[in-house]
Amino acid sequence: MQTTNTRVNFFRSIQGQILIWLLLLGLIPLLVLGITAYITAQNALRLGVEERLTGLVAVKQIQIRNQVAILEAQAKSFAASPDAVGDPTSPTPLGIQALKRLQNDASSADAYKALHAEMLRALQVADNTNSQSSGMFVTDSAGQILLSNIQAFPEGKAVNTEAYFAKGLSGTYIGDMQTVPGIATPISLITVPVLDAQKQPLGIVGIILEQPELEKILNDYSGLGTSGDITLLNQGQNLLTKSRFGTQAVDLHQHIDDVGAQQALKGVGTAEYSDERNTPVIGAWSYISELNWGLLAEFDQSEVYAPIDQLAVFMVGIVAIAAGAIFVLALILARNLARPITQVSSAAGRIASGALEERVNIQSKNELSILANAFNDMTSNLQRMVEVERNSKAYLENMVNSYSAFVSKVTGGDLTSRLQLAANGNGNGNGDHDGASDDLYGLGLNLNAMASGLTEMTASIREAATSVASAAAEILASTTQQIASATEQDAAVTQTMTTVEEVRTTVKQTAERAQAVADASRQSVDVSRSGQVAIVDTIEGMKTIRQRVESIAETILMLSERTQQIGEIIATVNEIADQSKLLALNAGIEAARAGEEGKGFAVVAMEVRQLADQSRDATGRVRSILNEIQQATNTAVMVTEEGTKGAESGMSLVERAGEAIRELAATIEEAAQSAMQIAASTHQQINGIEQLASAMQSIKQATTQTAASTRQAERSAKDLNDMAKQMEQAVSRYRL
């Protein structure tokens, strides 16, 4: 008996399902809650840091602006003072113009020294009003430094080529940070104009802002944790103050090119990005427009987000503990539910394999105990029904044994015996088997009738077998004759087929050769056609050559005519020259006759005569050149005529060649057509022979089949004969 598979996949079992669903129900809300809390906390932290950085940048910007404004005011106040502008009411000379005048006047060296000392003292006082300035200087309107308390800008130095001088003359100018020889750190120069009463510039006052003053403001990192940084950049994105992470001193060549540095020179804002160290940071920036500098504050994201990273670790821990607890509880619940069901199912399995005395015992009082009782009742009923079935089977076996003994007697050839049948209901007296004994009695009657029928049939078969045996012997004799004649026919057909195959091979070779000849002649036709085309092209070419040569001849003739015209013109000029000469002679004679008065005219006449002579010489040369041209053109005409004749004879030659090629082509074409006809007829011949061969093949097949079927008939006749003998033998076995 086949047993059902009692092993179930854990995830499909009741235990597994309960476990999975409880875990999902418990953990999903926990995870959603945790992630939401993380994101909200991160946003809040970031906003807080951005506000803090924005505020810091605003404060630092105001401080830097104040610093610059103080220095600017200091320079302006000196520039507006009588010490710089001069005072007409003063009893002693004062101001830039006076100092300049005294400096140029060699006789007043003492006065210059006194005034210089006084103005330098005033400059020193103005400079000392503010501890953050580190030096001032004053120039005249030509850019020469007149007063200075800085060594890097010595008196007498010309600064008229510097940008701060030109821009400082027309208004307040605040320069970019630069390095100046003589000053250790980079500086920024602030220049203001010194204007007289008519607002005309007398010079400039320059004041120096040193870079460490800016660093004092910016390098205060209170409120920026351990990674907050604040820096100042110029328009080239170079660092103006030292970064918190920078190791080298500021040299104005530390180029910063991250998002914050680019945006800091454009406006105000905040963002998250990766800075120059490739560290993710939160940055805030502000652009100081009047200084053209950008202020940039940055805070590392790792420091900002440290608290919420702790929160995340804590959340992961809670989720892990909750998952463990849910797992244990779900396992206990699932076991309680599944154990009774497992007991019932294993008992059912044992009953299925035949142990009907098996019972289930469940102590608990719930739906599962009801299921166990019903299952026990079902097993008892099943046991009783199996007992009844076993009794009726024993009676049936008895009856079948007596019937089979009778049938084996009949089979043994004893057709004379018959079954001894009891009357209806006369079995072994068991009322339970009434219906079955009726059927078995009927079967006994039928078996007796069958034995009687068999006796009659055997008698008639015995007669028929005798007559079949004599007929079969006759058939056998005639088929043996037929087989002999079929074998002769087969041999003749095979010979014929061999001959046809030989003929076919010969014709095929002929066809292949004819095809090769046809192909070759077709190629010849193609070649001769292309030859014809080439000839036509050549004729065209020769025609073109002839036309060209003719047009050259015409051109040369025209040239010759022109040359003659030129000769006529030359003759005219010659004549004119002769007449001029004569006129000049006459004029000379007249002049000579006139004596002293005609002398000037005589010279003119002489000159005219010489001109006439020169004309004659020139025309003579032209005439000789013309003669050469004439000869050359004559030669050219002759040559072109020869060319024309040559082209014509070439054309006639080519036409003759074309005619020959055309005739050749026609002949070749005829030959090709005949070769193709031969190839075609040979092909037809092959087809005919192949049809003949296939016809012979079918004749051979038919002959073979005839021989085979005749042999079959012979075998059948023999079989028939044997069968008749066997039948006689078999029937003789039965006793009638």
Add this chain to the structure above:
Amino acid sequence: MTESIYQQFSETELRILKARADRVARQVQGQEQVELQTVLSIKVGAERYALPIESVSSVYEDISIVPVPCVPDGVAGIANIRGRIILALDLKTLLNITAENSDTALVMLAESDLDVALLVSGISGVETLLTSTISPVPANGDVQKAAHIAGLFADGLALLDMASLVKRFSSD
């Protein structure tokens, strides 16, 4: 201005300049003493002759001469020049020169009352020569030719004696 120009030169240079100026000025003064003769040089056959310019009126070339019958040897014929009928004398014959007769140039004479022209081989041009270079005709030459030659210039140019020519013609 001229003063300033002379100021540029040294005294030696000034002396040289002054000497040069004197030299040029002296030449001009000396020219008055030299006698010049302006002549028309012509060709007769292969020979060159000179005619005093005072006796020449004008010259022509390529003039066709019409022969006149029954005239003396020296007359070549008559010619039409701008409507005037001119008597053409053959100078070649007059000077006893043998050459091919293909002359076409005419020299109109000024001193004759008649319109007379000399038929010559070619006209070379007007030249001015020093009279001091004239030498007498050598005695061993052709007598007939020598009769019509007044003298020889240094370059071998023979000056014709017009009076003798005209006289011969009128005498014939």
